[in-house]
Structure formats: C-alpha cells, structure tokens
Amino acid sequence: MIRIGRVVNIVGKAPSGKFDAHLAYINMGDSVPECRAYIKELHPSQLIIELVCAILGRGLGLPIPEPVIAYSEDGKKQLFASVEVSYPDLNQFVEMRDTEIINTPQNLIIFNKIAEWSDIVLAITFDELIANGDRNTGNILFDGVSSFTLIDHNLAMRAPFAPYFTINNQLMNIKLLFTKDELSKQRLKNSINQITRDIPKNLIIDVQKCLLSVNGHINIDLLHPIIHFLEERILNLSDITTRKIEVKQKTLC
Ligand SMILES: Nc1ncnc2c1ncn2[C@@H]1O[C@H](COP(=O)(O)OP(=O)(O)OP(=O)(O)O)[C@@H](O)[C@H]1O
Numbered sequence: 154m155i156r157i158g159r160v161v162n163i164v165g166k167a168p169s170g171k172f173d174a175h176l177a178y179i180n181m182g183d184s185v186p187e188c189r190a191y192i193k194e195l196h197p198s199q200l201i202i203e204l205v206c207a208i209l210g211r212g213l214g215l216p217i218p219e220p221v222i223a224y225s226e227d228g229k230k231q232l233f234a235s236v237e238v239s240y241p242d243l244n245q246f247v248e249m250r251d252t253e254i255i256n257t258p259q260n261l262i263i264f265n266k267i268a269e270w271s272d273i274v275l276a277i278t279f280d281e282l283i284a285n286g287d288r289n290t291g292n293i294l295f296d297g298v299s300s301f302t303l304i305d306h307n308l309a310m311r312a313p314f315a316p317y318f319t320i321n322n323q324l325m326n327i328k329l330l331f332t333k334d335e336l337s338k339q340r341l342k343n344s345i346n347q348i349t350r351d352i353p354k355n356l357i358i359d360v361q362k363c364l365l366s367v368n369g370h371i372n373i374d375l376l377h378p379i380i381h382f383l384e385e386r387i388l389n390l391s392d393i394t395t396r397k398i399e400v401k402q403k404t405l406c
C-alpha cells in the first residue's frame with residue numbers, strides 16, 4: 154500500500170540536486186504531527202519510475218525511504234515525496250572538484266565503507282535491474298558510520314533504453330575498486346547472479362498491484378511500459394553481469 158499525502162508547509166530547499174527538491178511537512182491523514190518528507194515535481198512518467206523503484210527496492214529489502222504520492226498545497230500538482238531520513242547525503246563526506254570526485258585518501262575511506270556495506274551486492278543488482286546510471290554522491294545518504302540509504306531513482310530506465318543495455322553502475326565501480334583478484338571478482342559475479350535468481354517471481358507485478366491499489370492516482374498507460382521493461386530487464390541481468398565483470402581465468406569457489 155502506498156500512502157497519499159498533501160503538503161502543508163515547505164521547510165526549505167534540499168541541500169543538492171537538479172530537480173528543485175524541497176523539505177516539507179506532509180499530511181497523510183493518519184500522521185499527527187505531519188511527516189517530514191523531501192518533495193519534488195517530476196515529469197509524470199519519471200514520477201512513476203521513482204515510485205516503482207522505491208517500492209521495488211524496499212521489496213528487495215534495501216534501505217530506501219518510504220515513497221509517498223503527495224499533492225501540492227493547492228491540490229493541483231502531483232509530487233513525489235520521500236520520507237525524511239535523519240542523515241545527510243554523501244556530498245557532505247566526499248571531496249569534489251566541481252562535480253568530479255577526486256582521488257583523496259578521505260574519499261577512498263568512504264568508498265571502502267560503501268564497498269564493505271552489508272547491502273552492497275544487493276544495491277548493485279538493484280541499480281542494474283532498474284538501469285540506474287544516476288547513483289551520484291547526492292543520491293546516497295550516509296550516517297557517517299556504516300549505514301547507507303538509497304534515494305532518487307527518477308532518472309532510472311531512461312527512454313529510449315533497451316532492457317539488454319548496460320548502464321554505468323557506480324556502486325559496481327566502487328565495489329570493483331576493492332575487488333582486484335580474479336577469485337574475488339568471480340565471487341562478486343556469482344553473488345549478483347544468485348541475488349538475481351532469488352528475486353521473487355511476483356515481485357515486479359506486486360509493485361504494479363501496490364500502485365494500482367490507490368485508485369485514480371496512477372496513470373496505467375505510463376505504468377505498464379515501466380513494469381514491462383523491468384520484466385524484460387530481469388531476464389537480461391545475468392548476461393549483463395557476465396559482460397561487466399570480466400574474469401580472466403575460471404576459478405573454483
Ligand atoms: N528521504 C530523504 N531523506 C534525507 N534527505 C533527502 C531525502 N530525499 C532527498 N534528500 C536530500 O535532497 C537532495 C535532493 O533530492 P533528490 O536527489 O531526490 O533530488 P534531485 O534533484 O533529483 O537530485 P539529482 O540532481 O541528484 O537528480 C538529496 O541529494 C538529499 O540531500
């Protein structure tokens with residue numbers, strides 16, 4: 154079930170991002186006081202992509218904030234809302250030159266924490282499944298110790314995009330920075346393939362059911378191609394992983 158809310162008050166602008174996200178108080182009928190969430194106005198199909206990805210990722214067990222369909226204060230605009238997590242995005246921890254990440258010892262410490270994160274392989278698989286090439290530092294929240302939260306998926310599945318195309322999987326790039334030997338690479342590949350096989354058969358169709366359970370808020374004509382893309386994409390994941398993680402020599406493990 155996805156919750157529907159209404160913006161009651163805007164707190165201020167989000168610390169980063171291209172889509173003019175704002176922190177706001179949202180009333181969802183049942184929450185008193187109102188819930189704080191980041192809201193952004195998106196193209197209608199990107200709004201559905203955000204919702205689909207958040208529901209799907211949460212269904213896989215990933216830490217992704219609860220997505221909400223929110224309406225503007227005047228009720229005229231439909232917005233994407235992401236319930237606020239209390240820690241900042243990685244821009245607060247990573248040194249950048251303009252938008253380029255630079256190779257400093259501090260940055261490597263943070264990347265190593267990402268590579269060691271307990272959910273890293275699941276998160277790599279998720280980004281590949283949703284074809285998300287936009288996992289930039291603003292789209293990962295970090296508690297400064299060992300917990301990460303994934304946000305911002307509206308640029309996943311960018312059309313025109315075939316289900317067998319590869320994306321620049323930034324989490325995989327980070328993991329591979331610390332996965333040098335052939336045996337470790339083979340293990341990583343095996344783990345991604347195992348996670349892919351373990352994805353429940355009805356998960357994607359359940360995402361569709363979840364969104365259609367709230368009558369009248371979702372455009373079915375926009376939702377169907379997104380669900381269809383994911384169903385096709387899942388069949389291609391193992392091939393994509395094999396193409397991406399090149400292992401020179403067959404190893405037993
Ligand atoms: N649920 C959340 N909890 C905490 N902070 C959040 C949350 N959602 C968004 N933010 C903050 O707001 C910023 C902008 O949000 P988001 O990344 O969704 O928007 P964007 O404008 O699409 O960004 P981008 O330019 O990366 O595509 C994030 O980088 C993060 O700092």
Ligand SMILES: [Mg+2]
Binds near residue numbers: 169170
């Ligand atoms: Mg962002």
